[in-house]
Amino acid sequence: MREKTLEEYLNCPFHLAMNTLEGKWKFAILYVLLDKGTLRYKELERAIPDISTRMLVKELKHLEAKGVVNRKAYATVPPTVEYSLSTIGKSLKPVIDSISDWGKMYAKAVG
Amino acid sequence: MREKTLEEYLNCPFHLAMNTLEGKWKFAILYVLLDKGTLRYKELERAIPDISTRMLVKELKHLEAKGVVNRKAYATVPPTVEYSLSTIGKSLKPVIDSISDWGKMYAKAVG
DNA sequence: TGAAGTAATAACACTTTTGTTAGTAATGTT
DNA sequence: AACATTACTAACAAAAGTGTTATTACTTCA
Numbered sequence: 001m002r003e004k005t006l007e008e009y010l011n012c013p014f015h016l017a018m019n020t021l022e023g024k025w026k027f028a029i030l031y032v033l034l035d036k037g038t039l040r041y042k043e044l045e046r047a048i049p050d051i052s053t054r055m056l057v058k059e060l061k062h063l064e065a066k067g068v069v070n071r072k073a074y075a076t077v078p079p080t081v082e083y084s085l086s087t088i089g090k091s092l093k094p095v096i097d098s099i100s101d102w103g104k105m106y107a108k109a110v111g
Numbered sequence: 112m113r114e115k116t117l118e119e120y121l122n123c124p125f126h127l128a129m130n131t132l133e134g135k136w137k138f139a140i141l142y143v144l145l146d147k148g149t150l151r152y153k154e155l156e157r158a159i160p161d162i163s164t165r166m167l168v169k170e171l172k173h174l175e176a177k178g179v180v181n182r183k184a185y186a187t188v189p190p191t192v193e194y195s196l197s198t199i200g201k202s203l204k205p206v207i208d209s210i211s212d213w214g215k216m217y218a219k220a221v222g
Numbered sequence: 223t224g225a226a227g228t229a230a231t232a233a234c235a236c237t238t239t240t241g242t243t244a245g246t247a248a249t250g251t252t
Numbered sequence: 253a254a255c256a257t258t259a260c261t262a263a264c265a266a267a268a269g270t271g272t273t274a275t276t277a278c279t280t281c282a
Contacts, residue, residue: 019211
């Protein structure tokens with residue numbers, strides 16, 4: 001069997017998925033959007049205590065670029081921008097549940 | 112409903128599980144050990160091209176400390192140290208599969 | 223006129239993660 | 253006597269991730 005290159009390791013489906021899950025804040029954003037559906041930027045900020053503007057904007061842009069989050073802007077004053085999960089974003093739910101379930105199981109197992 | 116604190120966000124089951132999955136190399140280590148069962152340190156090193164000694168040692172220690180990996184040392188010369196997955200480590204397989212499956216699906220969906 | 227509100231952006235600093243290079247101990251093999 | 257082998261360790265450097273602070277534009281409300 002052929003050796004896997006570093007490229008293949010890092011661009012494998014696992015890491016592709018991890019791109020939308022890893023880091024300090026992505027889970028919180030996905031969790032809130034899964035729970036609430038559609039939220040304005042400010043509502044997201046309030047729903048995720050302690051996140052900085054910088055990180056919230058950065059992660060939203062990242063998730064939008066990946067097609068996981070939808071962004072809709074309205075020409076109001078003050079501005080209105082709504083964020084929600086795309087269809088593919090919503091499909092992350094069972095993955096997130098699988099990860100969380102293991103975490104619960106692990107917490108019990110190790111005490 | 113009470114507000115979640117930052118602590119609760121970061122020590123939640125999701126992030127607890129992510130501790131054993133995230134980063135550049137943990138997946139490769141888990142993947143190889145799931146596939147091959149038990150491997151000596153040097154065999155792991157050879158099975159994961161481009162990983163540095165530093166990172167391999169560091170991640171193995173981390174995973175061992177989390178109870179995910181077992182380490183067994185023999186008093187030979189040169190040293191023999193065998194690594195394998197613990198029972199709870201093996202239980203990560205369906206989680207890893209779930210993440211990878213989403214990655215495959217995503218790759219098809221976005222082209 | 224001035225303050226309040228929303229959705230950002232930019233510059234800089236700090237922290238965490240990862241990489242690089244060099245080296246160690248012990249013994250069997252050449 | 254020198255060398256290869258294994259499983260590491262330590263010091264330092266670079267890169268990536270995250271945090272802090274200040275600032276913007278526009279309009280409505282006080």
